[in-house]
Amino acid sequence: MPNQSSELLESARALDEAGRPAEALEAAWNALRLAPDDEAKRVVVQLLAFNPRLARPEWREDIASLIDDSAVEPTSVARAGWHILLPSLPGVPEALAERIESDELALRLLDQTYVAVLEAEETLTRLRRWLLMTGRWAEFPNLVAALAAQAGHNGGAWLFDSEEKAAIEAGPDAPIARAYRPRPSVPPPGADYPDPVTRSVADQYLDWPYPAWSRVTAPAPTTLPAEVDAMDEGRPSGLPATAQILVAGCGTGREAALIALRFPDSRVTAIDLSPASLSYAAERCAAGGLRNIDFRLLDLNRVTELGRTFHFITCSGVLHHLPDPEAGWAALAGVLEPGGVIRIMLYSKLARLRIRAAQAQIADLRDRPVDDEVLREARRRLIETAAESMGSSLDFFTLGGVHDLLLHRHEDPFDVPRIVRALDALGLELLAFELPTPFHRARYLREHPHDPLFRDVRAWAALEKQEPFLFRSMYRFWCRKPAG
Numbered sequence: 001m002p003n004q005s006s007e008l009l010e011s012a013r014a015l016d017e018a019g020r021p022a023e024a025l026e027a028a029w030n031a032l033r034l035a036p037d038d039e040a041k042r043v044v045v046q047l048l049a050f051n052p053r054l055a056r057p058e059w060r061e062d063i064a065s066l067i068d069d070s071a072v073e074p075t076s077v078a079r080a081g082w083h084i085l086l087p088s089l090p091g092v093p094e095a096l097a098e099r100i101e102s103d104e105l106a107l108r109l110l111d112q113t114y115v116a117v118l119e120a121e122e123t124l125t126r127l128r129r130w131l132l133m134t135g136r137w138a139e140f141p142n143l144v145a146a147l148a149a150q151a152g153h154n155g156g157a158w159l160f161d162s163e164e165k166a167a168i169e170a171g172p173d174a175p176i177a178r179a180y181r182p183r184p185s186v187p188p189p190g191a192d193y194p195d196p197v198t199r200s201v202a203d204q205y206l207d208w209p210y211p212a213w214s215r216v217t218a219p220a221p222t223t224l225p226a227e228v229d230a231m232d233e234g235r236p237s238g239l240p241a242t243a244q245i246l247v248a249g250c251g252t253g254r255e256a257a258l259i260a261l262r263f264p265d266s267r268v269t270a271i272d273l274s275p276a277s278l279s280y281a282a283e284r285c286a287a288g289g290l291r292n293i294d295f296r297l298l299d300l301n302r303v304t305e306l307g308r309t310f311h312f313i314t315c316s317g318v319l320h321h322l323p324d325p326e327a328g329w330a331a332l333a334g335v336l337e338p339g340g341v342i343r344i345m346l347y348s349k350l351a352r353l354r355i356r357a358a359q360a361q362i363a364d365l366r367d368r369p370v371d372d373e374v375l376r377e378a379r380r381r382l383i384e385t386a387a388e389s390m391g392s393s394l395d396f397f398t399l400g401g402v403h404d405l406l407l408h409r410h411e412d413p414f415d416v417p418r419i420v421r422a423l424d425a426l427g428l429e430l431l432a433f434e435l436p437t438p439f440h441r442a443r444y445l446r447e448h449p450h451d452p453l454f455r456d457v458r459a460w461a462a463l464e465k466q467e468p469f470l471f472r473s474m475y476r477f478w479c480r481k482p483a484g
Contacts, residue, residue: 005035009043017442021051029059038071038218045076045217050437052079052117060084064105067112073217074113075394081109082120089123093130096123101140110146114153114212114398118383118391124150125158128179132167137176147179153212155399156181156372159380181372208375208400209280213254215288219262224312227263228341231432231478233453238339238483241265243311248300248332249273249318253281253293259314260290269306271298301331309337316345317474320412326422333426339483341431347413348471350464358386359406370407375399378406414475416461423479430455433477436470 008031015024025047032040045066048055055063063084066077085106090096100106115121128147131137137144151158160168160180168177223241243266247256250270260268270293272278278295285293298305300318313332319325329344336342359366362378379402382390395401423430432454435441445452448459464470 005031005037005040008034009040012043012047013438016047017438019439019443021047021439022054025051025054029062032062039220041066041069041072042217042220045072048080049076053083055080055084057084057088060105064108067105067108070215071218073213073215074109075116075213076217078109078113078115079117081105082115082117085109086117086119086123093127094136096127097131097136097140097143100127100146101143107142107146111149113214114157115150116394116397118387121158121397122383125160128158128176129160129164131179132164132176137174141175144175144179148175148182151179152182153214154397155208155212157376157379157397157399157402159376159383206274206276208403209252209274209277210398210400210404211252211254211395212398212400213252213284215284216254216257216261219258221264222262223265224263224341228431228478228480231453237341239311239341242267244308244337245269246271246303246306246310246313246332246335248303248313248315250281250295251277253277253285253295255314255316256281256293256295257285257288257290260285260292263312264292266292266312268293269296269310270294271296271300271303271306273297273299301328303331303335306335309335309340311337311340312343313340314343316343317347319344320347320414321408321410322412323410325412325414326425329422330426333428333481336481338481341478341480342428343476343478345474345476346419347411348464348475349413349415350468351470351472351474352411352413354389354469354472355405358382358390361385362406366407370403372399375402375407378402382406416457416464416475419475419477420457428479428481430457431478431480433457433460433475436473440470 008027012024012027012031015021015027025044028040028044028047032044048063059080063077063081066072067074067081085103090099109115110124115124124147131140131144158180164180168174168180171177224243224245225237225239225241228237228239229235243263245259245263245266245268247259247268247270250256250272251274253270256268256270260266270281272281272295275297278297282295296306300315301322313336315332319328322328332342362381365374365378368374376399379396382396390396393401393405395405434454435444444454444463448456450456451459
């Protein structure tokens with residue numbers, strides 16, 4: 001019943017924009033059951049990602065299916081899965097082990113992606129300790145294998161005490177030991193960069209590639225001109241469907257994968273300064289069957305060495321880690337075709353205040369050489385003192401994420417006036433800025449009907465003052481190089 005399904009999806013979108021996510025989820029689930037196509041999956045997944053606590057027990061099997069679906073990023077629905085499971089999990093370790101040993105949803109969640117619900121992590125950490133210290137881990141092979149997979153996903157982020165450390169060091173080859181520390185990998189050799197900031201950032205990602213991911217939720221395929229034209233009230237951009245696209249600072253390749261799927265007729269070049277991240281990216285993208293991505297080891301400040309220009313450049317969470325963010329931005333603008341567009345994501349100075357407060361609690365750790373123990377110690381302190389604020393960040397649940405979020409070698413966040421100054425200096429025009437959810441976008445349009453294209457930077461700045469943590473996942477905006 002595709003027509004009925006489409007109507008339900010439209011209803012779900014409207015309810016989401018109206019700030020009624022529970023009703024939106026109900027409509028989206030009904031649409032998915034009527035026509036389990038990719039669009040219905042995308043709507044359900046987006047709603048679950050933003051509203052995991054609204055997941056209902058009767059959706060258990062549906063969420064288990066989504067976790068296994070090759071077209072769905074498991075991290076997007078995993079929190080919802082844990083919120084379904086947690087109320088029914090036994091408190092006694094033996095009963096909990098028996099339950100999870102045969103619980104398909106719990107095993108899939110552990111096996112497919114990292115746990116990003118603090119209550120679930122703490123429950124499972126206690127269970128892991130019981131398995132190790134009682135020596136009964138061999139009785140639960142499915143559970144131990146899933147916990148070992150989980151350690152691989154989170155990089156060994158879960159906390160453990162000195163007794164556990166001694167036990168795993170006494171039997172390092174036992175399967176339960178791999179539930180604590182993933183098998184060590186040998187990273188590719190590092191690259192040498194003359195700038196000390198660039199070199200230290202590259203070294204960070206050598207040991208802790210970021211972000212951790214296994215697959216992405218397939219976006220609806222389109223073309224670059226269709227995407228850009230829609231932001232400009234349908235005015236033709238003149239960009240080609242077979243666009244040349246650059247992902248500047250691609251990290252472990254998640255964004256490159258999304259771009260390649262979103263614009264399948266385009267050719268994507270993805271650059272990064274970390275050999276380890278590029279190796280991770282190439283492996284994940286090859287596993288996903290993506291063949292239109294060319295990965296290159298290159299500092300984006302030297303992007304002219306590619307010897308070509310691009311119709312679209314995306315740079316997400318990178319510029320604020322450069323020794324001179326504006327210089328890096330200028331380098332990218334220099335290889336942008338006239339009429340081409342750049343999508344930028346930058347830390348907000350205001351939204352990072354919460355992170356700054358967390359960093360103050362681990363200030364002494366920032367002066368120590370970073371290793372896994374330091375990262376786990378940072379997590380331990382913040383779980384004890386700032387669990388509510390830290391638990392909302394997916395980055396807090398992997399070692400690479402903790403390093404990037406809290407102990408990065410260098411960061412230089414922005415505010416709206418600084419963005420405007422950079423746009424003016426580079427001769428770029430703002431095409432549109434993005435808000436995090438459909439609800440926020442709909443509210444903005446109601447409050448600022450004069451700005452249907454999301455280009456009023458004064459309104460943008462005023463909105464952030466009203467909601468200081470609105471852009472906690474970074475500013476996201478598009479800008480364009482004039483064609484003339």
